[in-house]
Amino acid sequence: MTSNDSSPPSKCRTRNRNPSRAFEGLLDRHFEGILADHPVLATLTGLRAGEGHLGHASITFINRQQRRRQSVLQSLDQLTPTGLTGEQHLDRLALRGQLLKDCEDHDRGRHRMDPDALDHVLNILLHELQRGEDEPARAAKNLRSLLSETPRFLTEAATLLEHPEPVWRRMLEQSAAAAPSLLSSAATFLGRHVPSQMDAALLRSAGRAFNCYRDHVLSLKPAPESSFALGPQRLARRVRDELGLDYTLGQIEALAESEIARVNGLLDRACRRFGRNQRPRDILERARSEWDPPEDLLSYYQKETARVVHAFRGARAVTFPPGESLVVRRVPDFMRHLFPTAAYSAPGAFEKRQRGIFWVNDLSVTRRTEADKLRERRQHFGVTLTCAHEAYPGHHLQFSIANRHPRRWRRMFAHAVFYEGWTLWCEQMTADLKVDASPWLPVQQLHDALWRCHRILVDLRLQTGRYSHRQAARHLERALNFTRARAEADVNWYTGSPAVPMSYWLGRLENERLRHRLMRGRGWSLKRFNDWLLGFGTLPQAWIEKYGLD
16 A cells, blocks of 8 residues: 655645644544444444444445545555654554555455355344343344345345455355354244244345355355465565564564474473373363363353452452453353354443453253263363453453543454453463462463464465465364364464464563563563553554553
8 A cells, every 4th residue: 555645735734733633533533434334343342323234335335445544544644653642653553554454455356255244244143142131122123124134235245246265255155054043043032022023024035135145156256266365565564564563474484483392392391290102182181081060061150250350369460440340141042053162242342331241152951961961061171261261361351441441442453463462371371370270271271372373374374375275274283183174164264364363372472572571671560561561452562562661
């Protein structure tokens, strides 16, 4: 994306005599426009104005968004950076990175390759079903409106596609296969909450629209294999402008290989206490088989979440702000097939009530024999790390604090290098602080860390064209003993989220680097360090270091 280097008109120069004020106006206009044009995004942030609406997906709409982004980028380039505060610089970097990413995706024609409109619809329908646990009338009203708009929206979205990317087309087929289950869940929900005679017709119409969209995508000639790949130049830019790192791709690859060797060494030492020639997967499988989980998994999760919170409070590891709340809730019967064993739903950025939901999906209640019930409950093995990652002090605490940031639009930025780096930092603290003294916990924590280290290599090689989808999956199968199905599912989302898979461990390393600088170098306590890190929103650690330290 190139900017206009010509002198700005006199009106802009006059306005920019106060760059700080001009920047605030630019932020307001940009995000107010984005939320007005994208009702689903507005709904997910907690604003009521967009509820029940899907927005538009025509080429006219897509191109108008691109012109908006280009205009904002030009305005950013016309601002005098020395007139901005440190907090404004953080927003400037985040906004610029977001705009460049979206401009790049438009310029490389992602909207012509990515059949993601069906997922767009399914995700907001699921969001309303989740809302239905607390506000059934509101959720039912929104569901009916969304179902009524689905045929129009998918018809618009179908006109964008020219040559679907092969991996994304296969993912679309999987989503389409799962869509009837979600519609069935919607039908069950609507039937329980002020049922309407029109519900059956709305559901049938949406189902037909799903099928028509799928059939249209499958009728198109696919793009060449690996068309999802960004290429080295774009990936390097995202590392710089989304992860905040000044590493070259070669340096990232060397770092990943070094970390794989280091973590493997730590893992070997952790396994030795269990005897000679003990492999991590054997140790963990044996521990899983010996775990006797209680029949009431929901109560177990609730107690374990409370225990983890108490342990981190007792260790004075981080501040828990007043007003946030988390409920640990069983997945409703009609949504069981839509959830993994455990999941977290964050509060919207602008929700008045910052309450997260920690979902527990106990499939043992659907099994008949005691052996099958126990086998399902044992799928929840490692609950302590799950609670630390998803709830406290992981995603829930981090997003609850970020959503309180006094700079309103800071809440709209969510960089994976921070929020996933933070959760891996929480897992490390769980082991270091002995929140769970189980002998196998260090093995599990390091085994999962090794997976995130390999993600760096796979992400980099996949997005630069050095790995095909199959080669990337083989890497995970060979290095981590993943099944083919698990490896391919993991790589599927890598293809559409470049630089996100590598963000997990790179973010974890950034936290460790800053911990060394501030705790060892300046004598900060763990609590002061964690509170400082969480106090800037969900931004790259390197930016926080540059503009957030005295």
